[in-house]
Amino acid sequence: MTKNNIKLFFLSFILIFLCTTPLHQKKISAASYVIVLDQDISLNIGEDYQLIPLSFTLDMPQFKSSNSKVATVNAFGKVIAKKPGTATITVTVGKERTTCIITVKETIITLNAQKVSLENRETYQLSATTSDGSFVTYKSSKKSVAVIDETGFITAIKPGTTTITVSANGSKSLCTLTVKKPTIKLDRSSIKLFRNQSYTLTASVSSHILPTYKTNKKSVAIVDSSGTITAMKNGTATITATVDGVSTTCIITVKQPEITLSQTEIFMKKGESKTLYATVSSGNTPIFTTSNSNVVTVSNEGKIYSHKKGTAYVYCQEDGVKVKCKVIVSES
Numbered sequence: 001m002t003k004n005n006i007k008l009f010f011l012s013f014i015l016i017f018l019c020t021t022p023l024h025q026k027k028i029s030a031a032s033y034v035i036v037l038d039q040d041i042s043l044n045i046g047e048d049y050q051l052i053p054l055s056f057t058l059d060m061p062q063f064k065s066s067n068s069k070v071a072t073v074n075a076f077g078k079v080i081a082k083k084p085g086t087a088t089i090t091v092t093v094g095k096e097r098t099t100c101i102i103t104v105k106e107t108i109i110t111l112n113a114q115k116v117s118l119e120n121r122e123t124y125q126l127s128a129t130t131s132d133g134s135f136v137t138y139k140s141s142k143k144s145v146a147v148i149d150e151t152g153f154i155t156a157i158k159p160g161t162t163t164i165t166v167s168a169n170g171s172k173s174l175c176t177l178t179v180k181k182p183t184i185k186l187d188r189s190s191i192k193l194f195r196n197q198s199y200t201l202t203a204s205v206s207s208h209i210l211p212t213y214k215t216n217k218k219s220v221a222i223v224d225s226s227g228t229i230t231a232m233k234n235g236t237a238t239i240t241a242t243v244d245g246v247s248t249t250c251i252i253t254v255k256q257p258e259i260t261l262s263q264t265e266i267f268m269k270k271g272e273s274k275t276l277y278a279t280v281s282s283g284n285t286p287i288f289t290t291s292n293s294n295v296v297t298v299s300n301e302g303k304i305y306s307h308k309k310g311t312a313y314v315y316c317q318e319d320g321v322k323v324k325c326k327v328i329v330s331e332s
Helices: 003-020 025-030
Strands: 034-036 040-044 048-050 053-055 062-065 071-073 078-081 085-093 096-105 109-111 115-119 123-125 128-130 137-140 146-148 153-156 160-168 171-180 184-186 190-193 198-200 203-205 212-215 221-223 228-231 235-243 246-254 259-261 265-269 273-275 278-280 287-290 296-298 303-306 310-318 321-330
Touching: 034 096, 040 048, 040 078, 053 085, 062 071, 071 085, 078 096, 109 160, 109 171, 115 123, 115 153, 128 160, 137 146, 146 160, 153 171, 184 235, 184 246, 190 198, 190 228, 203 235, 212 221, 221 235, 228 246, 259 310, 259 321, 265 273, 265 303, 287 296, 296 310, 303 321
Parallel strands: 040 096, 115 171, 190 246, 265 321
Antiparallel strands: 034 053, 048 078, 062 085, 071 078, 085 096, 109 128, 123 153, 137 160, 146 153, 160 171, 184 203, 198 228, 212 235, 221 228, 235 246, 259 278, 273 303, 287 310, 296 303, 310 321
16 A cells, blocks of 8 residues: 555544544543644755644644754645754644654765866866755866866866865765876977077977977077077077976077188289188078288178288188188289
């Protein structure tokens, strides 16, 4: 027999008893019993239940909760579950009373993950279900590490650890979220260049975030935001690529060039011109100068013009390397 059938049977029995009992006023007042159909009731938070008291008198029933923080009851016997715990509802009719035990069940929250690991800028959908179908809220303990919206959608912000708290009806469930530090690798750990040459570094980052680049010696080599290095002068510099506090480096060596002249000694007559050719290993154009412009002058292309009798040196230099050619000028 089901619970509802038992209730109907018991109610029918009471009605038959009332209808078949002779109406003797003294007996009625002496037998003023009161009962409720359910004496142990289990509810979820927010649920309600209607108490139905049965009595042999016509007095109006009165209801009282022993713990209104757990469950309340109004003047008509409607019970509303408030928070987990137990409350006793006392029903009084005339001089008689009975009780009903209300047990309010705790909301159980189940998450699809209790530990999540992400890279920066990655996302994850945290899902929560409750035992009573109640609404849940989400909160991140460190919004600088990761944020979560009202639907449970997580976005990683920077490496670190945060706790995601999921709440419903006073119950809580936790998820530990770790935003991992990325790994970063450059395609070259060292590069050798001549002045004015350039090279673009390629970075492999696990989080797919572009690194920031920095040089420790701008006078030797500079680097732009895309990782393109330009050699400035002879020397050594360190290029650092950084993502979320994780760095790796590449050593840049700007090499000194080798300069070879077509001649190391030239004989000229006054008023004559000759060209001195230079081969530079860096491919850069060298600078020509003279030690005595009264005797000879020299153009940017290495063309020497003699002016008077004497001896002078023509210098050819590039990025700190300097070689010379001796020029002897005669009258005729």
